[in-house]
Structure formats: C-alpha cells, structure tokens
Amino acid sequence: MIRLLIVDDSPLMRRLLSTVFAAEGDFELAFARNGTEALGQLAAFRPDVITLDIQMPEMDGLTCLNHIMLEHPCPVVMVSSLTTEGADATLEAMSLGAVDFITKPKRAVSLEIETLAPVLVAKVRAASRARLPRTLRLADRVRLRSGLDVKPSPALQKPLRPVQTARRSRKVDAPVRNLILVGTSTGGPPALDALLTRLPPDFPWPLVVAQHMPGSFTGPLARRLDKLCALSVVEVTRPMPLEAGTVYIGKGDADVIVSMRLDGPVVMAAPSLPEHRWHPSVDRLVDSAMQHFSPGGLIGVLMTGMGSDGAQTMTRLREQGGRTIAEAEESAVVWGMPGELVRRGGAEVVTPLEQIADHLLDMVRRS
Incomplete structure (x- = not known):
C-alpha cells in the first residue's frame, strides 16, 4: 500500500482526491486541512508521498514544505493554480525539494476530475518511488537536530535575487552548426x-x-x-x-x-x-x-x-x-x-x- 497524505483546505478537493485514490485500491489515505495539521500527522502516519496545496490558511504550502524537508523528508507533489503567481510559487517549491506538481483545472475541478485523475495518479505513483537527494537541505537538517537556528530557505525570501554574472555580448556570426x-x-x-x-x-x-x-x-x-x-x-x-x-x-x-x-x-x-x-x-x-x-x-x-x-x-x-x-x-x-x-x-x-x-x-x- 502507498500511504498518501492529502493536504488541502478545500473540503471538495479533499473529497474528490479521496474518490480518485480510493478507487485505485492500493492507497492508504490521510487528510489535513492546512500545513499545521499536515506537520502533526507526519510522525504518526509516515506518508510515502504527500499532495500539498500551495494556498492554505494558518500555514501555507511553501512554509509547510520547508518544514517537511527539514524534519521528515518525503516526496511531495504540489497542487498549484495555473496563474503566474502559482507558477512562481511552484518553482520555489521545486527548489525547496518538491518532486513534482499538478495544476488545478481552470473550470470547476468537479467537472474535470475524470480527465485529471489519470495524470494525478501517475504523478503520485511516480513520486512515491522518487529518490530525494541525500544531500537535500543536509546542512539545515543537521543544524535543526543539533538545536541550532536554521536560516530561512532562499526560496522563501522574496523577491528572488539574481546572481550577478558576467555575460558575453552577443553578435550574429555565421549560422550555428552545433x-x-x-x-x-x-x-x-x-x-x-x-x-x-x-x-x-x-x-x-x-x-x-x-x-x-x-x-x-x-x-x-x-x-x-x-x-x-x-x-x-x-x-x-x-x-x-x-x-x-x-x-x-x-x-x-x-x-x-x-x-x-x-x-x-x-x-x-x-x-x-x-x-x-x-x-x-x-x-x-x-x-x-x-x-x-x-x-x-x-x-x-x-x-x-x-x-x-x-x-x-x-x-x-x-x-x-x-x-x-x-x-x-x-x-x-x-x-x-x-x-x-x-x-x-x-x-x-x-x-x-x-x-x-x-x-x-x-x-x-x-x-
């Protein structure tokens, strides 16, 4: 059985996802309404994979993800909107350690869940077998276990500051052949x-x-x-x-x-x-x-x-x-x-x- 923790503040979304994964027959499910509840279930439920909404009250998805990767590293699939803000937040989540993401439909999710379900199941199954790098946030995890302060992840500091690098000037030469x-x-x-x-x-x-x-x-x-x-x-x-x-x-x-x-x-x-x-x-x-x-x-x-x-x-x-x-x-x-x-x-x-x-x-x- 694949232990899946579904974290979403929407009762409808939790119900729809429950229906999709229960129908597969090999998922054991647990649910949380926000990041705070999710963190409270990590040690007891020990999920193999988590689906994590980005926009939630009390504790948003990025903050929750940061805690997960420091305290109980686990494959996470983010649930994102198709907006530019949703894309930026999802890319930040990937830099924090999320392995994949799914996007909410533009229309009501209840109308598109049948189309979304096969992709969702495939992504979650793949994520459950994903390998998290052993060095992922390693220094921060060591500091946390030693009782030392952990600096906020760069992905949670806005705006993203560009790395200052010297770029060569462009000029059009002969057509490229490689x-x-x-x-x-x-x-x-x-x-x-x-x-x-x-x-x-x-x-x-x-x-x-x-x-x-x-x-x-x-x-x-x-x-x-x-x-x-x-x-x-x-x-x-x-x-x-x-x-x-x-x-x-x-x-x-x-x-x-x-x-x-x-x-x-x-x-x-x-x-x-x-x-x-x-x-x-x-x-x-x-x-x-x-x-x-x-x-x-x-x-x-x-x-x-x-x-x-x-x-x-x-x-x-x-x-x-x-x-x-x-x-x-x-x-x-x-x-x-x-x-x-x-x-x-x-x-x-x-x-x-x-x-x-x-x-x-x-x-x-x-x-």
Missing part, C-alpha cells in the same frame, strides 16, 4: 538549475530544452533560470534564431522544434501532436533537429522524468553518429526517461546530474 538538446520531466526544474548554472558565459553552443510543463509555467521557469545562470535563458514563444550561449525553453502546452530558414536555423513553438503524450515533446524536438543538423553536431541530454519521452530518438541519434548523455539513476528523482535511454543502448555517457555539465564541456571542446 546544438545541444535537453529533455526532462518530473524533477526537471532543479535538474536544469544544476546543469545550466555550471555552464560558463562563453559556452559556444545553443541549448534547446523540452521540459514537460504547462504553458503558464515555462515563462516563469525561463525568467528564473535567466537570473541564476551566466547564459541567457529565454522562452520560445515565436521563431527565434539559434545563437551560441543561449538556452531556449520550449513553451508548455506546445512542442518546440528546430527549423531552417534562409539566414540559418531557428527554434520555434509548434502545436502539439496527439501521438506524443507529453509536451513539449523531447522526441519531436530531437527528430526535428536531426532533419536540419548533422548528427555529429548534436548532443542529446536526457535527465530525470517519468516515461520514455526522448529515449527512442536519442537512441537513433547515437546510432547515426550523434552523442548522448543520460542522467544516472543515483541522482535522478525519477529514472524513467534516462533509464529507458540506457536500456535501449542509446546512452554514450551515463553520469550523475552534477557531472553532466563537465561532460558537455568536454564533448564541445573535442568537437
């Missing part, structure tokens, strides 16, 4: 933090990222990463020329593809295709890039995420002479996508998250 393709899903935002903040401002290749995420979230994600990284990070909302040292985040609820124009390659958003389950689709991104770039000029990076998106096309990329990197199981929150790439024999390099940037730099230098 490209890095990054795919990720569950656990992806913190993984992107770890990867991109390790790349220097003079990194010579562009990077295109397909992160499974709703359309209202990818803009805030790009802005957050742009503040943290030495590279420029932008959301792809229109056709954009590919430039060295720029990271392009595919817009959610659509696909991101590479195309060619007279003056060189561009990256652009494209309506999602039904044959791909998750969007932006990693498989579609890689396939489009292979139509316009030599395989030897492409590097595919597949990081944490449930499912298998990207594994098929990155395996084909390697077979045709491209290079590929899969995140190792030891660091992946969910080793679905990169694990499938490894099982198919499509991973040239299998490495922990913190070493992916070094491998990229080495591959680029040798090109």
